[in-house]
Amino acid sequence: DTGVSQDPRHKITKRGQNVTFRCDPISEHNRLYWYRQTLGQGPEFLTYFQNEAQLEKSRLLSDRFSAERPKGSFSTLEIQRTEQGDSAMYLCASGNVNTGELFFGEGSRLTVL
Amino acid sequence: DAKTTQPTSMDCAEGRAANLPCNHSTISGNEYVYWYRQIHSQGPQYIIHGLKNNETNGMASLIITEDRKSSTLILPHATLRDTAVYYCIVRAVGGANSKLTFGKGITLSVRP
Numbered sequence: 001d002t003g004v005s006q007d008p009r010h011k012i013t014k015r016g017q018n019v020t021f022r023c024d025p026i027s028e029h030n031r032l033y034w035y036r037q038t039l040g041q042g043p044e045f046l047t048y049f050q051n052e053a054q055l056e057k058s059r060l061l062s063d064r065f066s067a068e069r070p071k072g073s074f075s076t077l078e079i080q081r082t083e084q085g086d087s088a089m090y091l092c093a094s095g096n097v098n099t100g101e102l103f104f105g106e107g108s109r110l111t112v113l
Numbered sequence: 114d115a116k117t118t119q120p121t122s123m124d125c126a127e128g129r130a131a132n133l134p135c136n137h138s139t140i141s142g143n144e145y146v147y148w149y150r151q152i153h154s155q156g157p158q159y160i161i162h163g164l165k166n167n168e169t170n171g172m173a174s175l176i177i178t179e180d181r182k183s184s185t186l187i188l189p190h191a192t193l194r195d196t197a198v199y200y201c202i203v204r205a206v207g208g209a210n211s212k213l214t215f216g217k218g219i220t221l222s223v224r225p
Contacts, residue, residue, distance in 0.1 A: 004156075031211070033212060033213075035215075040217075041217065042198075042200060042215030042216055042217050042218055043157065043213075043215045044215070045212045045213070045214065048211075048212055056212065091156050091157070093156070093157075093213075097211070100145055100147060100162050100204065101159045101162075102157075102159065102213060103159065104156030104157045104158070105156050106155060106156050107155075107156050
């Protein structure tokens with residue numbers, strides 16, 4: 001399968017714990033995006049990378065959130081000291097700078113107890 | 114990104130055409146109209162996009178009005194598997210600001 005893959009698909013954690021999600025984009029794509037989606041809402045933009053450079057971060061991305069894309073390949077999204085409000089689906093997408101299509105993964109669902 | 118407005122929901126009968134409207138009255142000249150859909154518990158899926166000409170692919174047709182202030186996504190023969198949330202998004206391609214900004218979309222229910 002050459003699509004966008006995300007891991008883990010589901011994560012249940014206790015409040016205050018740290019969690020990390022991984023995204024493997026489509027290999028030839030230079031842009032990688034992170035979104036968050038809560039029930040009944042459309043996906044909300046968090047951040048995106050062009051190669052290894054993080055070009056934009058949403059105000060939603062508090063200082064407890066950090067994203068990296070070392071070497072411009074896979075990306076990780078870490079949430080420190082999780083709160084119940086962090087419970088959501090975290091979606092990753094990849095694409096090329098000059099084309100419009102973004103390809104999304106199946107998401108990583110986080111539940112904070 | 115310019116904002117879009119869509120009805121909250123609509124339904125259609127299986128086998129009939131589903132016409133999903135979208136208003137984007139503040140669209141800029143360099144912004145494209147994109148449609149994505151999201152089937153329950155899956156990531157969004159790209160459907161089609163266009164600038165000013167009508168577009169068609171294996172999934173759908175996109176009709177954009179001449180003034181580009183509105184568009185319609187047409188699923189010619191809706192099936193039960195087309196039941197999903199459909200998002201209309203306007204976006205400039207390339208450049209520094211290329212993220213997709215999703216609204217709440219329109220929930221399409223295809224009935225047997």
